[in-house]
Amino acid sequence: MPSSKDPAHNPSAADPAWHDLDSRIAVAGHPVHAMLVAFPIAGVFATAFADVAYWWTSDPFWVRAALWASGGAFAMGCVAALSGLGEMVFVPGVRRRAAAWSHAVAAMVLIGIVGASWAWRLQEGQAAVLPWGLVLSWIGLAVVGIAGWHGGKLVFEHQVGTAMAPEDGTAAEPEPPASSMNGKSLS
Secondary structure, eight states, rough: OTTTTTTTGGGGGGGGGGGOOOSSSSEEEEEEEHHHHHHHHHHHHHHHHHHHHHHHHTTTTHHHHHHHHHHHHHHHHHHHHHHHHHHHHHHHHHHHHHHHHHHHHHHHHHHHHHHHEEEHHHHHHHIIIIIIHHHHHHHHHHHHHHHHHHHHHIIIITTTOOOOOTTOOOOOOOOOOOEETTTEOOO
């Protein structure tokens, strides 16, 4: 069976940009998007947990907890989305993959759901939780799963943002800086 890197199986694989997957939005070689996505994910889970806890206990503490969790999830989701957008714009191999577009669409839908949940909670307070706050929380959990699935495909199947060592086990050699452009010296 041909691999996805085989041009006979995947004509896009013949394009050198297909293989350009190194992160451009990184700190010390670590992709920023991968570092940031944990925060909105945690916020979505915390919001759902707080909503269920309020449903179970009727303790107003959980209403405030869900408000802060949904607000944090929205804010950090926007920051994570900006870093993801940077990767889509600056890494040609990323935007050539369907999983990247599926991940981006699911993430934007998630930000919309979390933003709506936060806005609803800001306006309605305790009345926002049952039933619509709880419904939005659970929809958010489902969309987190979809976005995470496609994000995981990008990392684990396509190795987006990972610097892979050669198969012989030696460390990957850093590329020397370009000393010429189109055969002309830069100095």
